[in-house]
Amino acid sequence: LALTIPARLIIGMLLDRFGPRITYSILLMFALVPCLATALAQDFNQLVISRLLMGIVGSGFVVGIRMVGEWFQPKEMGIAQGIYGGWGNFGAFGAEFALPILAVSTSFFAGGASNWRFAIAFTGIITAIYGVIYYNNVQDTPTGKVYKKPKKNGSLEVTSIKSFWAMIVSNFGLIFALGLLAWRLEQKNIHFLTLSQMYLAWLLLAGLFAYQSYQAWQVNRELLTGKKTYAPSERFQFGQVALLEFTYITNFGSELAVVSMLPAFFEKTFALEHVVAAMIAATYPFLNLVSRPSGGLISDKFSSRKWTMTIISAGIGFSYLIAHFINGNWPIPLAIAVTMFAAYFAQAGCGATYSIVPLIKKEATGQIAGNVGAYGNFGGVVYL
Numbered sequence: 138l139a140l141t142i143p144a145r146l147i148i149g150m151l152l153d154r155f156g157p158r159i160t161y162s163i164l165l166m167f168a169l170v171p172c173l174a175t176a177l178a179q180d181f182n183q184l185v186i187s188r189l190l191m192g193i194v195g196s197g198f199v200v201g202i203r204m205v206g207e208w209f210q211p212k213e214m215g216i217a218q219g220i221y222g223g224w225g226n227f228g229a230f231g232a233e234f235a236l237p238i239l240a241v242s243t244s245f246f247a248g249g250a251s252n253w254r255f256a257i258a259f260t261g262i263i264t265a266i267y268g269v270i271y272y273n274n275v276q277d278t279p280t281g282k283v284y285k286k287p288k289k290n291g292s293l294e295v296t297s298i299k300s301f302w303a304m305i306v307s308n309f310g311l312i313f314a315l316g317l318l319a320w321r322l323e324q325k326n327i328h329f330l331t332l333s334q335m336y337l338a339w340l341l342l343a344g345l346f347a348y349q350s351y352q353a354w355q356v357n358r359e360l361l362t363g364k365k366t367y368a369p370s371e372r373f374q375f376g377q378v379a380l381l382e383f384t385y386i387t388n389f390g391s392e393l394a395v396v397s398m399l400p401a402f403f404e405k406t407f408a409l410e411h412v413v414a415a416m417i418a419a420t421y422p423f424l425n426l427v428s429r430p431s432g433g434l435i436s437d438k439f440s441s442r443k444w445t446m447t448i449i450s451a452g453i454g455f456s457y458l459i460a461h462f463i464n465g466n467w468p469i470p471l472a473i474a475v476t477m478f479a480a481y482f483a484q485a486g487c488g489a490t491y492s493i494v495p496l497i498k499k500e501a502t503g504q505i506a507g508n509v510g511a512y513g514n515f516g517g518v519v520y521l
Contacts, residue, residue: 138192138195138393138397138514138517138518138521139189139192139314139315139318139514139518140189140190140192140193141192141193141195141196141510141511141514142192142311142314142315142511142514142515142518143311143315143345143511144192144193144195144196145195145196145198145199145506145507145508145510145511145514146311146504146507146508146511147196147507148160148164148196148197148199148200148503148507149199149503149504149505149506149507149508149510150290150291150292150503150504150507151503152199152200152203152503152507153203153286153287153290153500153501153502153503153504154286154287154290156277156284157200157201157203157204157207157275157277158271158272158275158276158277159272160200161197161200161201161204161268161271161275162268162269162271162272162275163268164193164194164196164197164200164268165194165197165264165265165267165268165271166264166265166268166269167193167194168191168194168260168261168264168265168268169261169262169264169265170190170261171187171188171190171191171193171194171261172191172257172258172260172261172262172264173258173261174186174187174190175187175188175191175254175257175258176254176255176257176258176261177254181329182329185322185329192514194264195514196507196510198222198225198506198510199503199506199507199510200503201221201222201225202218202221202222202491202494202495202502202503202506202510203495203502203503203506204275204277205217205218205221205495206218206495206499206502207277207278207279207282207284208278208279211495211496212437213437214433214437214492214495214496215432215433215434215435215436215437215442215488215489215491215492216430216433216434216437217433218433218488218491218492218494218495219429219430219431219432219433219434219488219491219492220429220430220433222425222429222487222488222491223425223426223427223428223429223430223484223488224425224426225425226392226422226425226429226484226487227422227423227425227426229396229419229422229425230419230420230421230422230423230425230426232260233396233400233415233416233418233419233422234415234416234419234423236253236256236257236260237251237256237411237412237415237416238412239252239255239256239259240252240253240255240256241412243255243256285499285500286500287500287501287504289356290356291352291355291356292304292349292352292353292355292356292357293353293356293375293501293504293505293508294356294357294501295357295360295373295375296360296367296371296372296373296374297360297367297372297374297375298360298361299374299375299376300373300374300375300376301353301357301360301361301375303375303376303379304353304375304378305350305353307375307378307379307382307508307512308346308349308350308353309346310512310515311511311512311515312342312343312345312346312349314514314515314518314519315338315342315518316338316339316342317518317519318518319335319338319339319342320335322335323335373497373498377497378497378505378508378509381490381493381494381509382508382509382512383512384446384450384486384489384490385487385490385509385510385512385513385516386512386513386515386516386519387450387453387454387483387486387516388449388450388453388482388483388484388485388486388487388490388513389483389486389487389490389510389513389516389517390512390513390514390515390516390517390519390520391453391457391483391516391520392421392422392480392483392484392487392517393513393514393516393517393520393521394516394517394520394521395421395479395480395483396418396421396422397517397521398521399418399421399476400414400415400418401414402418403417403418403472406463406464406465406472407465407469407472408465417469417473420473420476420477420480421476421477421480422480424477424480424481424484425484428480428481428484428485428488429484429485429487429488430488431485431488432445432449432484432485432486432487432488432489432492433488433489433491433492434488435449435485435489436488436489436492436493437492442489442492442493445489446486446489446490446493449482449485449486449489450486452481452482452485452486453479453482453483453486455482456475456478456479456481456482456483457479459475459478459479460475460476460478460479463475463476487513490509491506491509494506494509
């Protein structure tokens with residue numbers, strides 16, 4: 138999850154500048170690199186590095202948010218974004234369910250062992266092919282509609298001094314998450330990094346934060362020096378973005394964490410075979426097929442997007458409190474049912490969040506979606 142955090146910010150800026158068609162196509166074709174690197178990995182360190190690179194591909198979600206925002210009206214935004222995100226996360230179900238079967242069914246290529254290398258390499262090949270198909274079949278906006286680009290690049294252009302400082306704090310939060318992960322990788326039970334390497338990582342992160350802050354100052358210098366003011370129609374408050382960042386921590390952040398640990402949880406709690414446990418755990422992302430679109434649809438139809446978000450967020454907390462009682466004495470169908478109940482609220486919350494994101498400031502949707510999406514990964518890192 139780690140590199141998806143800075144990657145979402147960078148991809149958001151590239152997206153607003155170059156458009157969805159070019160940005161997404163390159164990202165999809167790049168997926169072949171980390172997939173092949175994983176398939177060919179010979180030790181733990183190589184595996185970690187290749188998986189870190191795969192996190193860059195995860196930032197592709199941001200691209201679709203902007204593209205869907207271009208093709209649908211505000212009154213349909215929730216259901217459109219919900220279907221896009223829901224089917225994307227439904228792919229996680231497809232992977233969790235199908236890849237173990239593919240690895241086992243092709244074991245004769247690997248001397249009878251699970252052929253996980255082929256399964257992962259195969260996903261990279263499919264994704265790269267789809268990148269070419271995407272490039273040849275997509276246009277950024279409907280015919281006759283102009284793709285609006287930000288006037289400045291390098292950082293989000295805000296419209297008040299208060300928003301500028303809120304953005305700086307938001308950027309620091311993402312750097313903090315990466316620093317926390319570096320600390321985790323230095324712990325003796327993992328020891329991917331040495332102590333000196335961890336300190337070096339922290340130093341590099343401090344440099345990245347300083348560079349981000351400088352870029353933000355450059356883009357917003359006229360505002361900060363009082364040389365520029367924005368008309369009411371151009372203004373937005375970064376507080377709107379921050380609130381959505383925090384809702385995405387609670388919904389998508391928790392979803393990432395649960396999807397990561399659920400196979401092992403079912404395997405250990407109910408003494409199941411690994412492949413069986415993975416298939417049961419896949420019920421969680423499976424629900425994305427309906428839950429994320431329904432969250433967006435409710436947000437579209439309900440009189441207040443704010444109250445939709447509030448009620449769903451309360452449902453997330455309530456359902457996870459029930460789920461924490463699951464133990465080995467429970468019937469497995471009941472454990473699955475409670476897991477699905479929690480999954481519904483978390484995923485509906487994702488749909489409700491992104492029903493609002495494209496409505497804040499159209500030409501900066503990529504950057505705003507990048508910020509919000511990065512905080513989902515922040516949640517995943519911190520929860521785990």
